[in-house]
Amino acid sequence: MSGSGAEKDVELSPPLTGALGLWAWDLVGERVQGDARFAALLKLPPETARHGVPAAEVYGRVHPDDRLRLRIAVAGVAQGAEVFARDFRIVSDEGVRWVSARGRAKHRADRRPRTFTGILTDVTEQKRAEERLRIAQSAGGVGTFEFVEGFGTVDVSDEFCRLLGLRVAASLPVRTINALMEPGDPPLIGGSAAGGETFRTEVRIRRADDGQLRWLAVQGERRPASDAAEPTIIGAVYDITAAKTAEARLRELAQTLEQRVEARTQERDRLWNTSRDLFGVVGQDGVYRAVNPAWTGVLGYDEAEVVGRSFRDFVEPDDLAAASEAWSGGGAVSLEDFDARMRGKDGAWRWVNWTVIPQGEAFYAVGRDVTERKQLEQQLRQSQKMEAVGQLTGGIAHDFNNMLTGILGGLDMVQRRLASGRVADAEKFITGAIASAERAAALTHRLLAFSRQQTLDPKSVDANVLVASMEDLLRRTLGERVELAVRLAPDLWRTAIDANQLENALLNLAINARDAMPDGGRLTIATENVRLAEAVGELPPGEYVQLNVGDTGAGMSAEVLARVFDPFFTTKPMGQGTGLGLSMVFGFARQSGGDVSIESDLGRGTRVRLRLPRNLGDEEPVEAAPEAETPLGSGEAVLVVEDDPAVRPVLLELLRELGYAPVEASGAEAALKVVASEQRLDLVISDVGLPGLDGRALAGRIRAARPELPVLLISGYAGEAGRRADFLEPGIELIAKPFATNVLARRVRAMIRR
The missing domain is CATH 1.20.58 (Methane Monooxygenase Hydroxylase; Chain G, domain 1)
Known part of the structure; x- marks a missing residue:
């Protein structure tokens, strides 16, 4: 290769066993040479690769997502780094392969390397194995860790973080993990392997996210120190809370229940003893009085382990509500053909189909194991999902x-231009x-x-006024070939919805109708009051405001109509539709307490009915007059609580630009210290998704300490904040990410003025 402009071949050693290819990289001439295996990987003639190709051609064969990281690694060698190590993907006609590049630079006297050489190793199967291991750990609820004694951090898996309620990371501080331990329990990291090479222990933690007390089993081994490393502890953790709860319940039962002597018949009925179905006699209090031997074969329980316990101890909690109906009304209700999940002694759940008949002061129950049938049904649903x-x-x-x-x-x-x-x-x-x-x-x-997870701001809305205000926009959107007819019902009820989302929904429906009428047609929007005497689908009986949107377009087939609300499903050509329009309308309607339905016939158009709940209150929406310019502050102190180091500096600088004096806090604990101090504060801006104490809980603590201090919450996703009125209290407001500067400026100015 060229070191000073002249072409010169760099000597390549014979291929190493297991190496995919050998290469030499000229950092001065920006050319790369390689052996025959290297050429085969990059789809180059061997002679061309041996005499060298431009570095840009090598980058061009790297996967786009890995290209920038490879450039940075090469640049690091050029700046003096001695060792080069990078895993990346190579794209070819045969697919994508993972390779591991390892090399070493040859330095000149000024420490500036001229070339560096190395090998490429195919690690595709290794990467696939790592991914399969990660999936298996997640599915099985097993987290892993590796800790070198004396270090302050520990390498952990994603599932390890999830089990402890911590944000997913490749490594965590040891003190962060051990801080979650219950008092009296040994540390999870650093304390288990002190007594021997292998270890197993059970510890209690308080999850970092929700504070729940959980039992974890910890087991692994301690590898002794070698010449290159300190002693290393490798282990796994998994949740055993359910097993511990069951153990505690059994211990309590053994301590509190006395031995009961029950009258038995001299000889059991043969059917009772030999049937594979579960038989049970249950009192009106729901406690088992007798069970047959099939309980052992199906669920693994001996008779003594069932008799004297409530049926509720064995039924999946989600199925309890329906199962309890059998014992409601003083024992006069029969229950037939009812499926419930029953917990076996081994902890597994079995589906049992029950028939329960009341007789005198007891219930006689017969259950059949239908787990296999349920599994087949679940497989079908899963394939559809x-x-x-x-x-x-x-x-x-x-x-x-x-x-x-x-x-x-x-x-x-931009970076290139600035450079x-x-x-x-x-x-x-x-x-x-x-x-x-x-x-x-x-x-x-x-x-x-x-997904019905957006934050809505429902207000009392007159749908007639909203439709009328959109009429000009709709006519411009539809164009001259489509006629718009608007029929507004007199005395239309008000509805409690997010007006902006309703406008988006109507606009989406109008655009779909326009696209269905390429040769022109008629779009009709009508409003009416509707009373439902009985449930329609998932919509309960009640009073609703209904918006009807109908077109005279091409219509849809039954197959298309069945998938019309599926996300990203569209019949439009590539690049002309996202397939999210009707999905958004569906999610908005359901989240608002309403529903949407569609009828369509090929060649006869489409009719959409959007039902929204009636607002029985008589409050009027208050609209603030928009400000023409971005309002500026006058040096007011604003506390900014944001744990993301990439977002926090942006918010701080933005507030300074707007004329405020921001105060920085990286989490809830730091924010509470500032609030408890003598620091003057005019407003608090906090992210909702903070680790530990979340933004909503933090706002409540701040308002309790300083009732006059307003709090503005910001979030890109707040699942529990689906409706602002349910989520927020007076003095606390919410703004969704991302937001424009003037939107934030107006909200901050308005809250400080109030």
């Missing part, structure tokens, strides 16, 4: 990859990146709407 999940993830990946390409590409171009001093045309790349980010935010909101 996986089809929907595959469509969902494929759509998300396609759209987000496009948007991330715009964002990363734009920022990369070379060409800032004149950087603005257009920034504008493009912002546009892609806004599209990604819009897609996130649509996904939250579909």
Whole structure:
């Protein structure tokens, strides 16, 4: 290769056993040489690879997601790093392969390397094995850890973090883990292996996220020190809370219940003894008086382990409500063909189909094991679910990859312009990146709407006024070929919904109707009051405001109509629709307490009925007059509570730009210390998703300490904040991420003024 401009071959050693290829990288001439295996991997003629190819051609064969990291690693060697190590993916016509690149630089006297050489090893199967191990650990609820004695951190798996209620990370401080231990219990890390090479212990922790007390089994082995490392402890943890609870219940039963002598017949009925079905005699209090031997064969319990205990001890809690009906009303109700999950002695759940008949002061129950039938039904449902999940993830990946390409590409171009001093045309790349980010935010909101996890702000809304205000916008959207007819019912009831989301829903329906009428047609929007005397689908009886949207378009077949609410399902050509429009309408309607239904016939158009709950209150929505310019502060003190180190500096700098004096806190504990001090504060801005004490709980603590201090919560996702009125209290408000600067500025200004 070239060291000073002239072509010169670099001597390559014979291929190593197991190596995929050998290479030599000229950092001065930016060319790469490789042996025959290296050439085969990159799909190059062997002679071409041996004489060297431009480094850019090597980067071009690397997976786009790994390309930047590889460039950074090579740049590190160029700046003086001696060892090069990077795993990345190679893309070819035969698919994607993982390779591990390991090399070493040859330094000159000035410590600036000229070349570095190394080997590529195919680690595809290793990567697949690691992924399978990760999935197996997650499915089995087993977390793993590796700890080198004397170190302050421990390497952990994702499932380890989830078991302890901690944010997923590759490594954690030992003190963070051991701080979760219950008083009196040994430390989870560093205390188990002191007595020998292998160990197993059981400890109690308080989960970091919800504070629940959980039992964990910890087992592993201690590997002695070697010449290269200190003693290492490798172990696994898994949750045994259910088993511990059952043990405690059995101990309590053994301590509190006396031996009961029950009258038995001289000879049991042959059917009672030989039937594979579960027989039981149950009192009106729900306590078993007698059971047959089939309980041992099906569930593993001896008679003595069942008699004297309530049926509730054996039934899955989710099935208890329906099962309890058999003993309601003083013992006069029969229960037939009822499926319930029964817990076996080994902890496994078995599906049992029950028939319960009252007779005198007791119930006679017969149960048949139908676990195999249920498993077949579950497999069918799972296959249908996986089809929907595959469509969902494929759509998300396609759209987000496009948007991330715009964002990363734009920022990369800006970085290049800044590095070379060409800032004149950087603005257009920034504008493009912002546009892609806004599209990604819009897609996130649509996904939250579909999953009914968006934060709604319901108010009393007159749907007639809302539709009338949108009429001009709808006419411009539909174009001249589509006629719009609006029929508004007189004396229309008010409805309690989020007006912005209803506007989005109507606009989505209008756009779908327009696309279904390429040659023109008629779109009709009508409102009416509807009383449902009985439930319609999942919609309970009651009074609703109904919006009818009908078109004279092409209509839909029965197959398309059945999937119309599926996320990312669309009949439009690629690039002309996300398939989230009707999914968003469906999610918004359900989350608002209403429903949406569609009727359609091929060639005869489509009719959509959107039902929203009537608002029985008579409050009027109060609309604040929008400010023309971004309002600025006057040096007011604003406490910013944000645990994300990438977001917190942005918020602090933004508030400074708006004229405020921000005070920084990285978590709830630090924020409470500031609130308890003499520090002057005019407003608190806190993220909802804080570790430990979340933002909503923190706001309550702050309001208790300083009742006059308002709190603004910010979050990109707050599942428990589905309805602002249910989630927030006076003095606490919520704004969703991402938000524009002027939106934040107006909200901060308004809250401080109040």
